Amino acid sequence: MTRLDPLMTIRDHFLETIHVHRPDLSKATAIELAAEALRSMGIPRSRLNHYPHEFSGGMRQRIMIAMAVVLKPKLLVADEPTTALDVIVEAQILDILRDLKRAYGMSLILITHNLGIVAEVCDRTIVMYAGKFAELGSVNDVFNTPIHPYTQGLLASTIHLETKELRSIDGLPPSLLSPPSGCRFHPRCTYAKEVCATDEPAMVEYRPGHFAACHFGRDFL
Amino acid sequence: MTDVPILEVADLKVHFPIKTSAIQAMGQKVLHRLQGSRAAVLDDRLLHPRVHAVDGVSFQVGPAEILGLVGESGCGKTTTGRSVLRLLEPTDGKIVFEGEDITHRKEDALRPFRRRMQIVFQDPHAALNPGMTIGQAIMDALLLHETHDLAKAKDATLRVMDEVGLTPAEDLFSKYPVDLSGGQKQRAVLARAIILRPSLLVADEPVAMLDMSIRARILELLLQLRNRYGIAYLFITHDLATAKFVCDRIAIMYLGRIVEMGPTEAIFRDPKHPYTRALLAAIPIPQPGLVRERTLPHGEVPDAIFPPAGCRFHPRCPVALPTCGWEGHDFVEYLDQRRLHPKQAAADEAAIGEAEGWRSDLFEVRRRVHGQDPAAVASYVRSILPQATEAMVKAVVSVEVVEDEVVMRFRNPDPLLPKNVEGRLVECLLY
Numbered sequence: 153m154t155r156l157d158p159l160m161t162i163r164d165h166f167l168e169t170i171h172v173h174r175p176d177l178s179k180a181t182a183i184e185l186a187a188e189a190l191r192s193m194g195i196p197r198s199r200l201n202h203y204p205h206e207f208s209g210g211m212r213q214r215i216m217i218a219m220a221v222v223l224k225p226k227l228l229v230a231d232e233p234t235t236a237l238d239v240i241v242e243a244q245i246l247d248i249l250r251d252l253k254r255a256y257g258m259s260l261i262l263i264t265h266n267l268g269i270v271a272e273v274c275d276r277t278i279v280m281y282a283g284k285f286a287e288l289g290s291v292n293d294v295f296n297t298p299i300h301p302y303t304q305g306l307l308a309s310t311i312h313l314e315t316k317e318l319r320s321i322d323g324l325p326p327s328l329l330s331p332p333s334g335c336r337f338h339p340r341c342t343y344a345k346e347v348c349a350t351d352e353p354a355m356v357e358y359r360p361g362h363f364a365a366c367h368f369g370r371d372f373l
Numbered sequence: 374m375t376d377v378p379i380l381e382v383a384d385l386k387v388h389f390p391i392k393t394s395a396i397q398a399m400g401q402k403v404l405h406r407l408q409g410s411r412a413a414v415l416d417d418r419l420l421h422p423r424v425h426a427v428d429g430v431s432f433q434v435g436p437a438e439i440l441g442l443v444g445e446s447g448c449g450k451t452t453t454g455r456s457v458l459r460l461l462e463p464t465d466g467k468i469v470f471e472g473e474d475i476t477h478r479k480e481d482a483l484r485p486f487r488r489r490m491q492i493v494f495q496d497p498h499a500a501l502n503p504g505m506t507i508g509q510a511i512m513d514a515l516l517l518h519e520t521h522d523l524a525k526a527k528d529a530t531l532r533v534m535d536e537v538g539l540t541p542a543e544d545l546f547s548k549y550p551v552d553l554s555g556g557q558k559q560r561a562v563l564a565r566a567i568i569l570r571p572s573l574l575v576a577d578e579p580v581a582m583l584d585m586s587i588r589a590r591i592l593e594l595l596l597q598l599r600n601r602y603g604i605a606y607l608f609i610t611h612d613l614a615t616a617k618f619v620c621d622r623i624a625i626m627y628l629g630r631i632v633e634m635g636p637t638e639a640i641f642r643d644p645k646h647p648y649t650r651a652l653l654a655a656i657p658i659p660q661p662g663l664v665r666e667r668t669l670p671h672g673e674v675p676d677a678i679f680p681p682a683g684c685r686f687h688p689r690c691p692v693a694l695p696t697c698g699w700e701g702h703d704f705v706e707y708l709d710q711r712r713l714h715p716k717q718a719a720a721d722e723a724a725i726g727e728a729e730g731w732r733s734d735l736f737e738v739r740r741r742v743h744g745q746d747p748a749a750v751a752s753y754v755r756s757i758l759p760q761a762t763e764a765m766v767k768a769v770v771s772v773e774v775v776e777d778e779v780v781m782r783f784r785n786p787d788p789l790l791p792k793n794v795e796g797r798l799v800e801c802l803l804y
Contacts, residue, residue, distance in 0.1 A: 196712035198727075210673045238445035238611065243655035243669050265585060268657025291661040309586050311614045312659055313641070318589035318618065324554050325584055 155216060156204035162190075162215055163200040169219050189218040193248065210241035217248060224256055231263040246273055267310050271295060276361075279303045282326050282336040285355060289362035299364035299372045302337045335367065343368060377472055378433040379573050379605045380457060385466035387427040387449070387456050391678065393420075424677050426452040428629035429466070434573065437603040441620030441637070443610055445652075447674055448626040450609045454575045457607065458490050459483060471572065488518045491566040495578035497558035501550040507539070508546035511565045518569055529568065537564045537594060556587045560594065567598055577609045592619055613656055617641050625649045628677055628685040635797020645799045647693075648686045682735060683786030684801065687764075694802055698786035699768035701733025707761045724753040725779075736783040739775075747774040754779060 156165060166186035170177060177185070187197035193214040204212060213233065220228055230249065234242035250273060253260050262274055270277050270291060277294050279287040279302065287300040298304045305321040323340035326332050332339050338348035347367050355363045358373055366372070393401075401420055427449040434440045442450040455461045457468050459475060468476045470486055478486075494500045501510055512530040520526055527546075534542035537560045550558055559579065566574055576595065580588040596619065598604060610616050616623055617637055624634040625646065633646040644650045647670075654667040670689035675681055681688055683698015688706065690697065708728040712718040721728075731740045742750050751774050758766055770782045791798040 191713055191715075194713060196709060196718065197715075198712055198718070208673045238674070239613075240445065240651055240655045240670060241673055243657070243667075244671075246657070247669070266657060267659035271659045271661045271663070272657045295659065295661050305586065307659070309589055310659055311588065311592075311612070311618060313614050313617060313653075313656060314658075314660075315614060315618055318593055320589040321586040324556070324587065 156212060158204055161201050161203055162186075162207075165215075165219060166200075166222060170222060173223055185222055186218075189222040190215070193218045210237055210244065213237060213241075213245055214248065217245070217252070221252055221256065221258070225258060227259045227261065228252070229261045229263070232265070233262070234269070235264075235266075242269075249273060267295075267307065268312060279306065282331055283328060284336055285363075285365060286337065287362075287364045288355065289359070289364075293359060293362040297359075297362075297373075299358055299362070299369045300337075300366045301341045301343050301372070303364075304372070305340075335365070343371070376436050378435050378469075379438075379471060380434040380607070381467075381469040382433070382453075382457055383431045383467040383469075384429050385427055385431070385453065385456065385468065386425075386429055386464045387452050387461060388423040388425055388464045391422045391424065393422065422678050425629050425680050426677060427456065428680065430624075430626070430629070430631045431466075432624055432631065432634060434605045434607055436572070437599060437605055438622065439599060439606040439608050439620045441608045441610060441616040441623040442626060443613060443616045443623055443652075444626035445611060445674055447628075447677065449629040449677075450611075450626050451577055453626070454492070454577050454607055454609045458492055458575055460492070488514075488569040489571050490573045490575070491569070491571040492575040492577065493559075493562050493566050493579050496582050497555060497562050498550070498582070500562050501558055503550050506547050506549055507534075507553065507561045510550075511561060511568055514565055514569055530564075533564045533568045534561075537561075537567075537598075538590075539564060555583050556591060559583060559591055563591075563594065563598070567602065567604065570602060571604060573605050573607065575607045575609065578611070579608075580615065581610070581612070588615075595619065613641075613652060625652070628674060628680050630685060630800065631791075631798070632686065632801065633797060633799050634791075639796055643795070645794050645797065645804065646686075646801050647690045647803070651689075651691075684789055692803065693762070693764040695764050695767035695784065696787040696802055697764065697768075698789075699765045699783045700736050701731075701738030701781070701783065703765055703783075704738045704761075704781060705731050705733055707765065711757070721757070725750050736785060737780060739778045739780045741778050743777075747777060747779055751779045754781065 163183065163186065167179065167182055170182040170185060187200065190197060190200070195211060195214060207215065233249070234245050237245065246269060249260060252258055264270060274291050276289065277291050278285055279294065279300065281302045287294055287298065287303045294303060295307065298307055308319040309321055321340055326336060326339065334350050335348045335353050338344040341348065351367070353365045353367045355365045356369055357363050358369050398420055430453060432440065442453060444450050452461060456463045463476060467474060470490060475483060475486060508530055511533065512526045515526045515529055531542045531546065534545060539545050539557060539560050553561065579595065580591050583591060592615065595606065599606060608616065608620055620637050622635060623637050623640050624631045625648065626632070627648050633640060633644070633649045640649065644653055651670045654665065655669060668691050670691060672689050675688065681698060682700045687693045687697035687699065688703055705728055708721065708731065711721055731738050751772050755772050758769065768783050770784050772779065772781045787802055789800055789802060791800045792804050794804045
């Protein structure tokens with residue numbers, strides 16, 4: 153949302169991006185590409201000459217996405233792409249990301265704290281805790297049969313429309329200046345044993361394609 | 374409700390004037406002369422623009438009741454919460470707290486009420502003075518309103534810290550906010566708010582800034598405190614799932630109005646207002662493989678300086694009727710939408726010029742025609758109209774040529790009043 157330079161028009165943003173990567177393209181071609189990318193996001197080309205402040209939050213995010221995909225990348229990294237947006241606009245942006253993935257055969261790394269978004273958009277997911285991977289697998293496996301106690305706790309403490317009872321994970325996220333020894337989750341883990349405080353668990357494949365870094369992963373299968 | 378409500382709000386309006394210079398005002402007048410000379414008076418909305426943050430909301434909060442104010446950012450929920458405590462001055466309407474009209478009370482006359490109404494803000498990091506210890510911050514309210522006996526105040530403070538889970542209280546009493554985690558800070562803010570035993574607590578997004586894994590604990594604490602002390606909450610949130618869990622009743626706000634209000638269970642089971650439906654359908658559900666049929670409203674929340682006529686949701690509503698308040702501005706938006714299709718854009722521009730040339734004035738939209746046949750422009754407008762939203766098309770009364778201008782007129786909207794629909798209030802013409 154604040155990534156656009158307030159002193160540059162949308163057109164200049166696009167021209168800069170396109171010129172850096174494709175200096176061979178003429179200005180006219182670049183503008184055509186920009187207009188087409190904007191159009192696919194529902195923004196008419198007449199708005200190319202506008203400045204960022206003339207757009208709403210959702211439109212600015214769509215412009216950012218248009219700029220990211222204007223050169224048809226193979227991979228798009230979207231870091232909390234909807235966190236600053238309201239829920240209806242969020243749903244609109246997620247629809248756009250899904251469509252792009254399909255239309256361009258583009259891969260997507262989606263960074264988010266919202267489990268609902270993961271379930272709706274992603275194929276596979278990695279759950280991270282204090283700088284380490286805790287679990288990796290298909291969205292189905294991780295949501296339906298989580299292995300790592302942190303994943304279990306996270307899923308249980310998420311408040312969603314079907315929540316019947318509130319749960320939370322004991323303790324607080326650790327300081328990364330002096331992360332806990334062994335398994336970084338062990339101070340908050342209800343299943344922790346001695347080995348968890350001393351040895352760092354490796355990522356183990358418990359099911360085909362479903363990994364978890366927990367000494368006792370087998371107990372949770 | 375048989376008890377006297379803790380809080381009664383009637384037709385509350387809070388408008389924020391936008392500062393305009395004399396030159397800007399003069400500019401508007403000149404522009405008015407040049408462009409819309411036929412509209413008799415210059416619209417006051419242009420000359421004195423105001424943000425209509427809250428534009429006529431009415432509700433009650435009963436003793437120990439939790440009423441949720443739910444809506445997207447900019448819908449006026451925070452402004453409502455602050456003005457019922459008179460932290461913001463209401464523009465119009467009435468606020469009755471524990472049976473006393475406090476709408477226009479002077480600050481010193483308001484003081485005795487202050488202890489009975491408290492607020493918890495969204496950001497606990499900003500709500501505590503970094504130069505005061507936690508104990509001082511909590512005790513301050515007590516010293517201000519209740520007692521001068523330091524020992525007694527400290528005792529009470531330690532007790533309330535225990536209650537909100539700030540333990541060991543003795544230790545934390547002399548700690549500074551910087552030593553506490555986000556969750557602990559929010560507990561301290563809560564302790565400060567409840568130490569005077571208020572009857573009303575405005576909780577403005579109390580868990581939005583906290584880590585997901587500890588939100589539940591703060592919500593549980595809020596519920597416990599309500600049960601123990603019978604505090605009523607005005608619970609402000611954008612998160613419907615949290616609201617569903619915590620609130621007894623919910624009021625859904627959109628652009629300064631309450632569009633639906635009723636028991637939480639009823640609203641979630643069977644939402645009536647199209648906006649409530651849209652909100653519920655848009656929430657991502659953490660359940661993979663769930664296929665949901667949904668039609669999202671297009672566009673975004675409009676500008677609160679010029680809120681749409683009639684029902685404010687009508688331009689985005691998937692089930693809008695011709696009577697919902699279609700106006701000139703909607704036609705300009707429609708022209709803008711057409712520009713997404715390059716061929717249409719070119720044809721439109723050749724035949725009727727740029728969309729910016731149209732000047733909308735509530736239920737009229739007009740364009741002065743230069744060097745073209747106005748009749749031809751009018752007939753082109755008539756020809757592209759049928760592809761617009763059906764409800765809007767049906768709301769058009771006429772497209773005529775008046776001297777050198779093409780004028781499109783819309784019907785007046787039907788009056789929109791909150792109606793009782795299956796145990797809740799809904800402000801929608803469908804009912």
